[in-house]
Amino acid sequence: MSTAASTQPAPARSEWLQPHRIVLIAIAAALVLSAALFMRWEWLPRYYDLALLGIWRTIWILVVTVTLGFMLAVPLGLAQAAGPFWLAWPAKAFCTVIRGTPLLLQLWLLYYGLGSLFPQFPWIRQSELWPILRQAWPYAVVALTLSYAAYEGEVMRGAFAGVPRGQLEAARAFGMSPWKRFRRIWLPQAIHRALPTLAGETVLQLKATPLVATITVIDIYAVASRVRQDTFIVYEPLLLLALIYLIITGILVFGFRKLEAKIPSRLG
Amino acid sequence: MLAISPPGWGANLLRGLANSIQIAVGAFGLGLAIGIAGAWGKLYGSPIVRDLMEVYTTVVRAVPELVLILLLYYAGTDLINRALDGLGYAPVDISGLVAGIGVLGIVQGAYATEVIRGAILAIPQGQIEAARAYGMPPGKMLRRITLPAMLPFAIPGLANLWLIATKDTALLAVVGFNELTQETRQAGATTKAYFTFFVAAGVLYLLLTLFSNVIIGRIERWARRGMPPIAETGR
Numbered sequence: 001m002s003t004a005a006s007t008q009p010a011p012a013r014s015e016w017l018q019p020h021r022i023v024l025i026a027i028a029a030a031l032v033l034s035a036a037l038f039m040r041w042e043w044l045p046r047y048y049d050l051a052l053l054g055i056w057r058t059i060w061i062l063v064v065t066v067t068l069g070f071m072l073a074v075p076l077g078l079a080q081a082a083g084p085f086w087l088a089w090p091a092k093a094f095c096t097v098i099r100g101t102p103l104l105l106q107l108w109l110l111y112y113g114l115g116s117l118f119p120q121f122p123w124i125r126q127s128e129l130w131p132i133l134r135q136a137w138p139y140a141v142v143a144l145t146l147s148y149a150a151y152e153g154e155v156m157r158g159a160f161a162g163v164p165r166g167q168l169e170a171a172r173a174f175g176m177s178p179w180k181r182f183r184r185i186w187l188p189q190a191i192h193r194a195l196p197t198l199a200g201e202t203v204l205q206l207k208a209t210p211l212v213a214t215i216t217v218i219d220i221y222a223v224a225s226r227v228r229q230d231t232f233i234v235y236e237p238l239l240l241l242a243l244i245y246l247i248i249t250g251i252l253v254f255g256f257r258k259l260e261a262k263i264p265s266r267l268g
Numbered sequence: 269m270l271a272i273s274p275p276g277w278g279a280n281l282l283r284g285l286a287n288s289i290q291i292a293v294g295a296f297g298l299g300l301a302i303g304i305a306g307a308w309g310k311l312y313g314s315p316i317v318r319d320l321m322e323v324y325t326t327v328v329r330a331v332p333e334l335v336l337i338l339l340l341y342y343a344g345t346d347l348i349n350r351a352l353d354g355l356g357y358a359p360v361d362i363s364g365l366v367a368g369i370g371v372l373g374i375v376q377g378a379y380a381t382e383v384i385r386g387a388i389l390a391i392p393q394g395q396i397e398a399a400r401a402y403g404m405p406p407g408k409m410l411r412r413i414t415l416p417a418m419l420p421f422a423i424p425g426l427a428n429l430w431l432i433a434t435k436d437t438a439l440l441a442v443v444g445f446n447e448l449t450q451e452t453r454q455a456g457a458t459t460k461a462y463f464t465f466f467v468a469a470g471v472l473y474l475l476l477t478l479f480s481n482v483i484i485g486r487i488e489r490w491a492r493r494g495m496p497p498i499a500e501t502g503r
Contacts, residue, residue, distance in 0.1 A: 020315050100431075100477035101470045102438035105449050109466035112453070116462045207332040214442060221334065234346075238339045242331045249330035 035239065043231050047223065054220035055244065058209050061219065065141055066202055069148030074187070076149060077156025091153065098150030104211055106147065111139040111215040140212035148205050155197045159190040192263055199256035203249050220244060277455035277465065284451030285472050288437040291368045291447060296433045298373025300426070303380025308410070310385050321381065328378035333439055340371040341443050364445040372436055376429060383425035387418035419491045427484040434476055448472060 079091040098106065118124050118133055132138055163186055171185045191198075210221035224237040306325070309317045328336065345367060349359040391414065399413040441450035452469040456462035 018315065021319065024316065024319055096478075097470075097474060100474040102435040102449060102473060104438040104441065105452070105466060105470055105473065108449070108453060109463070109470065112456060113463035113466045116460060203330070210332045210334045211439075221332070234342050235339075238335060238342075242327075242335050242339065245331045245335065246327065 039236050039239075040233055041236060043227055043233060043236075047227055050218075050223050050226075051220065054218060054223035057217070058206075058219040058221070059248070061137075061140060061144065061209050061212060061217075062202075062206050065144035065148055066205055068141070068145045069152060069205075070198075072145065072149035073152035073156050076153030077158075077160050077190075080153070080157040081160035095150045095153050098147055099154070103143065103147050103208055104214065107140065107143040107211055107215060110143050111136065115139065136212075136216045140215060140217050144205065144208060144212070147208065148201065151204070152194075152198070152201055155194050155201065156190060159194040160186065162193050163189045195256070195260050195263070199253060199260075202256070203252055206245070206248060206252060277451075277459070280451045280455055281448065281465070281469060281472065284446060284448035284469075285476070287365070287445075288434065288447040288449075289476070291365065291372060291437045291440065291445075292430070292433040294365075294369035295372035295376050295436075296430050298369060299376025299380045299429065299433070302373065302377025303384045304415070306377060306381030307384035307388055310381065311388060312406075325378045325381050328375055329382075333372075333375055333436055334442060336375055337371050337439055337443060340374060341367055344370060364440070364443070368437070368440045368443075368445055368447075372433065372440075375436070376433055379429055379432070380426065383429065384418065384422055387422035387425070388414060390421040391417045420488075420495060423484070423488050423491050427480075427488070430480060430484070431477055434480070435473070438473075 076091045076095065079087040080095070083091070124130060124133070167185055167189065168181065171181045176184065209219060213219055213222035213225060216222075221241060224241040227237040228234060306321050310321045313321065345362045348362065352359055395413055395417055396409070399409045404412065437447050438449040440447050441453065444450065448469055452465045456465040459465070
């Protein structure tokens with residue numbers, strides 16, 4: 001038994017390519033090659049355009065909901081960290097309820113629940129928003145945004161509370177107005193603290209996007225399901241789908257790491 | 269409509285909740301077992317085992333649960349039946365319950381591996397060295413020293429995993445298993461009172477979460493007995 005090998009510092013780059021790794025990589029390459037050669041991929045050209053559209057939708061939903069959700073998460077976190085009780089309490093209740101129920105249920109509650117309530121009111125059906133409300137994507141965006149806001153609000157609560165008091169006091173001593181203090185000192189430091197968790201939450205959000213396929217939004221997951229239904233090919237679309245998500249996750253993680261490296265880390 | 273007796277759908281919802289809890293408990297237990305084995309492999313395994321565990325945790329944590337569930341659900345049942353066929357047995361019909369537990373257990377196992385690995389690394393090195401100095405065989409050391417000593421460090425992460433497990437059972441609705449969310453949708457589709465039923469199911473899930481939180485608090489206090497209290501950290 002090797003003794004506590006993992007407590008050693010990370011190996012240098014030259015050590016990374018050890019003999020057993022070369023064998024493992026060769027096996028992996030052989031698996032990929034045999035999958036490419038012996039599995040059925042002839043459906044790929046026909047669905048190429050649709051797949052691109054699906055990937056675009058998935059990324060679009062991810063970006064929109066993460067942006068909107070983060071904008072909601074800041075006030076949610078702030079209310080819980082420093083707000084008066086009549087603000088902190090509803091914010092906490094919101095986070096608990098959203099975090100305590102499955103996203104799929106929230107999505108279906110909005111889509112089927114609200115979707116079946118709205119048509120009962122003539123003034124909604126006659127309003128100009130009705131063509132939008134009849135589609136599925138607004139419900140998907142709202143559900144995913146609220147979910148991200150609740151999880152991220154909890155993170156931001158800890159981040160806001162974790163900014164050292166001295167920083168805020170110093171800002172006050174400089175005579176900064178409360179808004180300036182928030183904008184220049186409190187928020188940037190809180191975001192910096194939350195950044196590693198933010199990356200994780202964003203990957204989780206990406207993994208939540210295929211749920212929107214269950215309410216008829218055509219994302220990349222829905223495209224794969226359609227290929228399976230049309231061609232009766234079970235595994236190939238799913239494997240390709242998993243690969244696509246792996247790549248998107250890799251890009252996200254890489255991007256956040258770059259972002260983290262950009263910000264000087266010896267603050268606070 | 270929410271009455272327990274047949275005109276109402278209360279009994280269906282409660283049956284769905286029972287199914288959900290059953291799957292969550294099974295998946296969490298399986299995930300825990302995989303997690304302990306995985307963490308052991310990652311920390312003390314041979315280089316090949318370590319790399320394979322790394323691939324397992326990375327892939328499972330990067331691919332959406334929904335895709336994994338479909339992939340493992342179809343591929344898993346298909347592979348088992350093919351293997352049975354090859355060995356000359358009749359194919360078995362794998363129940364949704366077993367498949368659900370297996371699939372979610374594999375997903376949970378990846379996260380549990382990371383949680384337990386971190387917890388084992390948080391054990392003061394001297395305790396493990398002392399156990400070795402006493403000449404304990406690895407199995408005994410795992411049972412007597414490593415697992416009890418890592419428990420206080422692992423419980424926050426494992427508690428989080430349990431809450432994720434209860435909510436991930438909802439995903440099995442997509443493969444048509446009759447857990448709470450699926451039962452709710454059926455009730456809603458029959459009565460057209462979607463809103464009522466989804467809110468009711470949400471309340472059930474929320475109660476499950478809040479009840480779990482109380483129990484987790486108790487367990488945490490028990491696991492941390494005799495340790496100095498720490499200030500609450502960010503998460």
